[in-house]
Amino acid sequence: MSEAEQEYPTTVHTREFEIRQIAMAELLTKSTGIAARRYFVELNHIKRRPLTTDWLEAIIMICVIRRSRPSRVIGFLKKLREKRQSQGNLDEFMAFYERINTYLAPESLTNHGYGMAVFSGKEHSAIWDHVGTHLAFLKDEGYEAFLNSGTLLGVVRDKKLIDHDDDVDLGLILKADNEKDAAIEWRAVQKRLIDTGVYDAEHVTNDAILKLPPIDGVQIDLFPAWQSEGKFYVYPHTYADLDVEDVLPLKPCDVTGHQIPADPEKMLAVNYTPAWREPDPIFKFPWDEANEKFKTFLQEIEQ
Secondary structure, three states: OOHHHHHHHHHHHHHHHHHHHHHHHHHHHOOOOOOHHHHHHHHHHHOOOOOOHHHHHHHHHHHHHHOOOHHHHHHHHHHHHHHHHHOOOHHHHHHHHHHHHHHHOOOEEEOOEEEOOOHHHOOHHHHHHHHHHHHHHHHHOOOOEEEOHHHHHHHHHHOOOOOOOOEEEEEEEOOOOOHHHHHHHHHHHHHHHHHOOOOOHHHOOOOOOEEEEEEOOEEEEEEEEEEEOOEEEEOOOEEEEEEHHHHOOOEEOOOOOOEEOOOHHHHHHHHHOOOOOOOOOOOOOOHHHHHHHOHHHHHHHOO
């Protein structure tokens, strides 16, 4: 190994620390006029494995300053927390996370972006009324739907929409009994929504997740669900992990009156791990693993 190669790791570590300090100064003062884009490019150039705490904190702060890559930032925060926890320094992570939140206030960081549309600052009754209108439309179209994912988590655990969440999730029970037919039916549902004007095409990024018209900046996501051979499927979190009896018949939610699974706790444990009762504002769903499980369905809807 050359002398230059031997010095490279130390040089990189020093630069990670320097950029971290520069970014921290902006977080604390909001007055430095930091060239965030340049530092973002530089950090990605010197990125190395395993990721250091300095690099993670630097890239998180630079992205927050730029209001960029929100989903990646959530992922980096999760990695940073795991690293600090393994070092016995969880308090340091919590202090860092608090600085991020203080810098962003009154905005909030979610997987979807940086904004003030989180539920902690909104009137929930109007949102639930809007959701009820969508559910009534779907019922008229011959479909049962239920509160799903983060929305289900909120009404079961918190008895309300989750403070740091910013969208409503619904599961639509298809009539198909296999992945290929479910994909065909899902495309037909999408067309029907478009034809009837009950579709938010502007915010669609994934045809496996349909968008219903929003309310007050709150997006309404519709996810496909179906049963097959006694097992239940809900893209992207449940792939034959539940029996049909765990989900059907649906029952009314105590908080909203809208439909939820027969045993919502079982579905939440699959979706959010058995630790779902503990709030986690930086929970990161394993999309790559989920999309691999639902590969046949995803390929079919692209046909």
